[in-house]
Amino acid sequence: MDILKDLQQRGLINQMTDEEGLKKHLETEQVTLYCGFDPTADSLHIGHLLPVLMLKRFQQAGHRPIALVGGGTGMIGDPSGRSSERQLNSAEVVHGYSESIKEQLARILNFDEGENAAVARNNHEWLSQMTIIDFLRDTGKHFGINYMLAKDSVESRIEQGISYTEFSYMILQSLDFQQLYQKENCTLQIGGSDQWGNITAGLELLRRSAAGEEEVEAYGLTVPLITKADGSKFGKTAGGAIWLDPEKTSPYEFYQFWINADDRDVIRFLKYFTFLSLEEISELENEVETQPEKRVAQRRLAEEMTKLVHDEEALKQAERISAALFSGDIKSLSGAEIEQGFKDVPTYKSEEKEPQLLDLLVNAGISSSKRQAREDIGNGAVYINGERNQDLKHTIGEEDRIEDRFTIIRRGKKKYFLVKFQ
Numbered sequence: 001m002d003i004l005k006d007l008q009q010r011g012l013i014n015q016m017t018d019e020e021g022l023k024k025h026l027e028t029e030q031v032t033l034y035c036g037f038d039p040t041a042d043s044l045h046i047g048h049l050l051p052v053l054m055l056k057r058f059q060q061a062g063h064r065p066i067a068l069v070g071g072g073t074g075m076i077g078d079p080s081g082r083s084s085e086r087q088l089n090s091a092e093v094v095h096g097y098s099e100s101i102k103e104q105l106a107r108i109l110n111f112d113e114g115e116n117a118a119v120a121r122n123n124h125e126w127l128s129q130m131t132i133i134d135f136l137r138d139t140g141k142h143f144g145i146n147y148m149l150a151k152d153s154v155e156s157r158i159e160q161g162i163s164y165t166e167f168s169y170m171i172l173q174s175l176d177f178q179q180l181y182q183k184e185n186c187t188l189q190i191g192g193s194d195q196w197g198n199i200t201a202g203l204e205l206l207r208r209s210a211a212g213e214e215e216v217e218a219y220g221l222t223v224p225l226i227t228k229a230d231g232s233k234f235g236k237t238a239g240g241a242i243w244l245d246p247e248k249t250s251p252y253e254f255y256q257f258w259i260n261a262d263d264r265d266v267i268r269f270l271k272y273f274t275f276l277s278l279e280e281i282s283e284l285e286n287e288v289e290t291q292p293e294k295r296v297a298q299r300r301l302a303e304e305m306t307k308l309v310h311d312e313e314a315l316k317q318a319e320r321i322s323a324a325l326f327s328g329d330i331k332s333l334s335g336a337e338i339e340q341g342f343k344d345v346p347t348y349k350s351e352e353k354e355p356q357l358l359d360l361l362v363n364a365g366i367s368s369s370k371r372q373a374r375e376d377i378g379n380g381a382v383y384i385n386g387e388r389n390q391d392l393k394h395t396i397g398e399e400d401r402i403e404d405r406f407t408i409i410r411r412g413k414k415k416y417f418l419v420k421f422q
């Protein structure tokens, strides 16, 4: 399998150093490669997915990926792609974030399995052991100030201002490459498009620090920045970022994110994010062209991604919730599914276990007045768990509560309200 060719056909390569050399290197050897992830939050988000999946692609082609968690660099803050100085987190916070991120990486990549199992490293291990004197004497000497100032990450910040802390970041990332090159024979670093400067700085350090001793063979490769046809930012919704942690973004929301992909984006996303073959993707492309209303490609994308990041069971739940919301048949859902599917609808906590429907509509702000509530019920505009209820005297009873905790009231075609009971 020609991995570079596959990546190119999928549009997954933004920049690389020495294409010919890298191609040959990958053809003739099992290559150890790495990608770093800084713990800037307690979870990765879908903006991190492309490089993570890239590691997996190399792994499937027989190479050996290292997923590096930036427990050390996360204490400093990468200025790449940022217009202002970062807020520093405490050591405990960075440590906690590092642990969660490592677990997420382990879920997607195969850690400790097989001959080319992925391995996890944390750069806190070596960066924290280095003394300032060694740093300045042994590493600092290889970095010219003009070279550093010319990097995008620094140059674009000169006016705004950049601290010595963030200015030094590229040297730390370079030290990681050096460490992994020397200790683990890692010869390729990959990253997002904004990492080009840091990756090439690392290659520079490898060459300079080895000067005269050996021929250094090492490469860098970046993945593209993901754009959307409508011009909005990928991975952000009105509700914020799409996280990989199911507690922060439920599998249902995650599924919805992908299923909402624009017809103009969906094929590119299938190539970028899934492991479907290009033939299969081209069949889906045909579907988008001939019967876009069926959204076959979007459904496939949502399925593949939900399985990949979560699991089969989470996918089934997401599909059940989507189907129930579509048909209005809420009764079939479990309490956990209700929580996921109705996370963003107006919620009312009922003190009373058995309220009158009429009072509930008013108290929960579903109908604007008692008169309106009567009218709504009378008109048949009110649904309890998907079933129309026109009884002006109805009392919410046990049969109206899902797992004794939730009742979903719908008013009109699609205005949903979640009532919670203690």
Ligand SMILES: N[C@@H](Cc1ccc(O)cc1)C(=O)O
Pocket (backbone or CB within 6 Å): 035, 036, 037, 038, 068, 070, 073, 078, 123, 172, 173, 174, 176, 177, 191, 195, 198
């Ligand atoms: N600087 C990278 C993360 C990283 C950290 C350490 C490395 O050695 C490599 C990459 C980022 O912010 O995305």
